[in-house]
Amino acid sequence: xxxxxxxxxxxxxxxxxxxxxxxxxxxxxxxxxxxxxxxxxxxxxxxxxxxxxxxxxxxxxxxxxxxxxxxxxxxxxxxxxxxxxxxxxxxxxxxxxxxxxxxxxxxxxxxxxxxxxxxxxxxxxxxxxxxxxxxxxxxxxxxxxxxxxxxxxxxxxxxxxxxxxxxxxxxxxxxxxxxxxxxxxxxxxxxxxxxxxxxxxxxxxxxxxxxxxxxxxxxxxxxxxxxxxxxxxxxxxxxxxxxxxxxxxxxxxxxxxxxxxxxxxxxxxxx
Amino acid sequence: xxxxxxxxxxxxxxxxxxxxxxxxxxxxxxxxxxxxxxxxxxxxxxxxxxxxxxxxxxxxxxxxxxxxxxxxxxxxxxxxxxxxxxxxxxxxxxxxxxxxxxxxxxxxxxxxxxxxxxxxxxxxxxxxxxxxxxxxxxxxxxxxxxxxxxxxxxxxx
Numbered sequence: 001x002x003x004x005x006x007x008x009x010x011x012x013x014x015x016x017x018x019x020x021x022x023x024x025x026x027x028x029x030x031x032x033x034x035x036x037x038x039x040x041x042x043x044x045x046x047x048x049x050x051x052x053x054x055x056x057x058x059x060x061x062x063x064x065x066x067x068x069x070x071x072x073x074x075x076x077x078x079x080x081x082x083x084x085x086x087x088x089x090x091x092x093x094x095x096x097x098x099x100x101x102x103x104x105x106x107x108x109x110x111x112x113x114x115x116x117x118x119x120x121x122x123x124x125x126x127x128x129x130x131x132x133x134x135x136x137x138x139x140x141x142x143x144x145x146x147x148x149x150x151x152x153x154x155x156x157x158x159x160x161x162x163x164x165x166x167x168x169x170x171x172x173x174x175x176x177x178x179x180x181x182x183x184x185x186x187x188x189x190x191x192x193x194x195x196x197x198x199x200x201x202x203x204x205x206x207x208x209x210x211x212x213x214x215x216x217x218x219x220x221x222x223x224x225x226x227x228x229x230x231x232x233x234x235x236x237x238x239x240x241x242x243x244x245x246x247x248x249x250x251x252x253x254x255x256x257x258x259x260x261x262x263x264x265x266x267x268x269x270x271x
Numbered sequence: 272x273x274x275x276x277x278x279x280x281x282x283x284x285x286x287x288x289x290x291x292x293x294x295x296x297x298x299x300x301x302x303x304x305x306x307x308x309x310x311x312x313x314x315x316x317x318x319x320x321x322x323x324x325x326x327x328x329x330x331x332x333x334x335x336x337x338x339x340x341x342x343x344x345x346x347x348x349x350x351x352x353x354x355x356x357x358x359x360x361x362x363x364x365x366x367x368x369x370x371x372x373x374x375x376x377x378x379x380x381x382x383x384x385x386x387x388x389x390x391x392x393x394x395x396x397x398x399x400x401x402x403x404x405x406x407x408x409x410x411x412x413x414x415x416x417x418x419x420x421x422x423x424x425x426x427x428x
Contacts, residue, residue, distance in 0.1 A: 023320035024384075030324070034383045037376040038369055040331050043347045046282035052352070052363040102282065108324045109331035113285050120283070146287050153288030160291075168294035171405060176326070177315040178411050179302045179403060191409040245319040 001262040002132055003084060005254070009121050010077040012251045013097075016118055017074050019248075026073070027059070027103055028066040035061040036107040044111065050102045060103060073100055087126070094122040114248040117143075121251060140255035144217040147231070151211035163197065166204040170194050173242055186243070193241070203241055210234055221258075228256040299404045299414065303329055306397040307386055325385065329398065332377045333419055340371035378422035386424075394424030 020026055030036055039056070041047035050056060059065045076093040083089060097119045105111045120142060124135040154160045174190055181187050193199060210230055217227050231253045238244045280286050303326060305312040314322050335342060345368055352363050382396040398420035403411040 020320060023318035025318075025320035025324065030384065034380050036328075037373045037380050038328060038331055038335070039367070040328075041344055041367055042280075043344075044280050044282055045351060048344075048348065048351060048363075048367055051367045054362075054366055057366060108327050109329075110323065110327035111280065111282075111285070112323065113287070116283070116285060149287040150289065150291075153291035157288075157291045157293075159293050162293075164296070165294050168296050169290055171297035171409075172294065172300060175297065175300045175403060175411065176302045178409065179304075179401070180313050180315045182410060194409050243315075 001259065002128070004262045005136065006084070006125050007081050008254050008257075009125055009251065010081050012254065013093075013118050013122065014074070014077040016115070016248050016251060017077070021070075021074065025104060026070040027100065028070045030104070030107050031060050031066045038109065039106050040109045040111075041106065042111060047102060047106060047111070051106065055099070056103055056106060059099070060107070069096065069099070072096060087128070090122070090126050094119075094126050097122045114246055117249050117252040121254075136255060139252060141218070143231070143249075143252040143255060144214045144227075146249070146252075147211040147214035147234075148218075151208050151214075154208050155212075160204055160208055163201060166200040167194055167197060170200065170241075177243060190241075203237075207234070207237070217256075224256040224258060228253050231256070297405070299402065302401050302403055302411075303419075304399045304401050304416070305381075305385070306395075306399075307382065308391050308393045308395060309397075312385060325381070328377075329381065329419075332374065332381075333400070335369060335374050336419070340374050342368040342370075342374075344368055378420040379424075381420075382422050382424060391424075396420070396422040396424075 017026075021029070024030075039051055041051050059069060072092070073096045076089060076096065080086075080089045080093060097115075101115045101119050104115070120139055124132065124139050127135055159165045170190065171194070174187070178187055178191070193203070210233065213230060214227055216223055231250060235246050235250055238246050303314060305314065305325070314325055316322075317325065345364075348364070348367055352360060352367075355363065378396055378398065381398070382394075386394070386396075397418075400417040400419050401413050402415040402417070404414050406412050
């Protein structure tokens with residue numbers, strides 16, 4: 001069961017990394033032919049220490065190292081699945097994921113959180129036996145925490161009760177898109193949505209309610225399949241309404257899959 | 272939980288409160304317009320992550336430019352790392368803060384990051400901030416254009 005869970009994670013990680021490659025977002029693509037000139041550690045102490053260590057500059061400003069880093073990052077998930085008895089590969093993959101996550105955000109000029117699911121699960125997969133089971137469970141709680149925390153922040157700050165809150169978010173979020181592609185089908189849909197104040201508020205409230213529903217997962221596991229469907233729906237609507245691609249976070253969704261599903265897979269695999 | 276409550280970010284303890292802050296009325300807002308070789312680059316057509324890199328890194332560059340090329344991270348940096356011995360502190364400073372001579376190279380980096388997928392006739396980059404206003408049916412009208420960055424590719428770097 002542990003191995004199937006791992007393989008599921010590494011397959012997902014490989015897909016996500018291929019998407020990063022397609023998006024020109026891997027280290028070698030960001031640093032060739034010219035190494036990035038700006039760094040953005042912001043107020044995050046971890047980023048400041050990461051930059052202070054000199055590791056970022058040593059690798060990103062190198063000529064061969066960024067390419068080597070990306071080749072390893074892309075090939076390790078496949079290698080790990082082929083050679084599951086080599087735990088060192090899993091540790092190397094985890095270290096590379098942390099490095100990539102910090103480096104990408106340092107270069108991008110904003111600290112994006114989408115890749116954090118890969119980083120967490122890569123860490124979990126470094127362990128075996130009881131520790132793996134415990135940390136896999138912890139990753140599930142972290143996914144629940146992400147959604148519930150996002151909902152509680154919106155309620156606590158009270159801005160969702162402002163009738164124009166969602167409209168202002170949409171105006172600010174889509175200005176670039178409307179400016180460049182005013183006649184596309186998606187921008188026409190968004191303009192239509194923004195013209196319906198009641199509907200925009202309903203969209204916001206539905207989103208917050210959906211996020212809040214993940215609270216149930218803290219008390220019971222018996223509706224995890226519904227929470228997984230909720231996470232997929234959230235990610236889909238996040239793209240439709242906000243044009244934010246957040247499918248990377250769905251990797252944590254595999255912790256919501258019931259254990260008996262993995263047991264059945266194992267049986268059918270044996271037979 | 273404590274760090275989330277405090278609104279502090281320190282990887283891996285990140286803050287998930289996006290879009291919870293007060294959204295200002297954005298009837299007038301700013302968008303980025305990039306031209307390479309006198310042709311407009313459609314930033315919203317780029318793959319999601321690439322578009323995010325272009326927008327966010329430019330925003331950071333523009334902020335530094337308006338701050339007279341002085342890195343505002345230094346305000347936090349001094350508090351956190353000034354307790355280290357002077358030699359180490361200077362080394363940290365060199366690695367963490369953006370130097371003015373590096374900041375001015377940003378347009379060249381942006382050009383090379385975007386231009387490798389285009390056929391270049393006149394190797395040049397123009398970045399403008401366009402002030403826009405939402406009109407009827409949420410159509411955008413340009414109000415003003417501010418020149419933000421220029422780069423002319425003369426020799427291969």
